[in-house]
Amino acid sequence: MRKHYHRLVVYDIDYPPFLENRAFDIELMRQYPGAGAIAVLAKRLEESGVSMATSDMYLAGDITADETVVLGNEVTRYTRALLFDRGLKGVVCVSGESPIIAWGFYTGLPETSSWYDHLVLFPGARDLATGTGTFHEFRWPYPDLTPHPGKAWDERSLLAIVSGNKRAFGWPRPAFDLAHPKVSAGRWYRAAQARVAQRQNPWMQSELYLERLAAIRHFGGTDGFDLYGRGWELPTSGVDAAAQSAIDRSYRGEIPPHDKVDVLGDYRFSLCFENTAFPGYITEKIFDCLVGGTIPVYLGAPDIADYVPPEAYIDFREFGDYPSLESHLRGMSNAEAERHLSSAREFLGSDSAKAFTEAAYVELLARLLLGAFEGQR
Structure with a gap:
């Protein structure tokens, strides 16, 4: 069934448990540290007349909108289709992942930091994000800072x-599974790529x-x-x-x-x-x-x-x-x-x-996304 919205934010994520709009299921997202903020953001935007959909759902072709913008979580297999093939506006790109895990994203920041109006990243990425996007410091979105008493x-x-x-960096080398040689070869190749990148980038060496x-x-x-x-x-x-x-x-x-x-x-x-x-x-x-x-x-x-x-x-x-x-x-x-x-x-x-709360993070993203619909950069 086709759906049409007035204003839509496409959440560009490529993590299988979050696809098919599951990223907006608060109970599911609470199982992943920091991820609940996106489900809360969806509720916050809905109050302002803005809907959200994950990138796979949008690109399936059953969703249209009068105005559509992109909230990217790093760079995914869907990103180029959204920003270049469909010509959507990249408003915010975020990453709460370690640079030694998302090293491919961090090494690509000199280019991709111009694909979005705003970047919300850990402070150490500021010198890597040399593109035109405005830099904002990512603070971990902790859901509740109320102290627990603990034992005596x-x-x-x-x-x-x-x-x-x-x-x-996949090190020591991943075990080679003879029953799945292509998968194992891919893991070895990615591990080798990571080791090369580690030697080239000082920020990967800690x-x-x-x-x-x-x-x-x-x-x-x-x-x-x-x-x-x-x-x-x-x-x-x-x-x-x-x-x-x-x-x-x-x-x-x-x-x-x-x-x-x-x-x-x-x-x-x-x-x-x-x-x-x-x-x-x-x-x-x-x-x-x-x-x-x-x-x-x-x-x-x-x-x-x-x-x-x-x-x-x-x-x-x-x-x-x-x-x-x-x-x-x-x-x-x-x-x-x-x-x-x-x-x-x-x-x-x-x-x-x-500043390290889910509420603060949601309000930052909501302000940037809603501002884009109102023509603010």
Whole structure:
């Protein structure tokens, strides 16, 4: 059945679970960190007489509109068809993905940053986005900054980490599946491309997946440490026997997305290592810790102190090795811990923290998109 709208925003996304307009299903999107904002945006635009459709639905040919613009999530297989074949106006391009994951998008920014009027990206991408689009800093759209109480301090275990068993750049090389040789060859080819790009781009050389493994290797052999996340029940390639033993000893399974904050509240500290060290690349990880009432041990954005008060977390960079970090954590007094937790609670109630909310992100996107329909750039 054909549908006609007055004003339409095409959401250019290429992630299969979000296609066929599923990106606007709030319950589904809440299962993916940061993704709920798009479903909220759809409701917000609907209040202003603007509809949304995913790019696959629009290009299927059953949707028309008097006025149509594009909100792009990076660059997809649909982007050129939307912007060049159909001649639609690219208003906003966003990315909340790590530059070492979406490295192809980041390396293409000198060209693609002219395809849109506005770019909403992590601050470290500003120097890469040399096109004509206006740059806006992406702040992670956290849904609710209300602090959770957590367990009493004396009842908590020492330390947790929540992380998937992943690596950057497909390395070590993906296993070759003889039953699916074309798929495996494609994975090897993409991994090789990523390794070449990594050598050419300094901003791709600060991945932290291996640092997480080093932390697990150390703390997994100690008491009071638990590992959560997807995929650790499988053998971890490229690690030695001591690291695999630490993983097996500390792994406690996967946490459902809605339970993560409450689980973190059972621990005094949480290792909060981002995927990469990139300016302004601050994700839900540190906010999960602050809201959950655990003290984050942070490693990631080199400029984290510009966004989050240093008293609210422990800066991993201040420690020379894991034994000294462990000694600091185990020796922390209740009074010192309360200073960290109090600073976190104060920050969560501040205007600075409100910039990292779903509401702030939705209002930014709504303002830019609605402005485009009114002829504003």
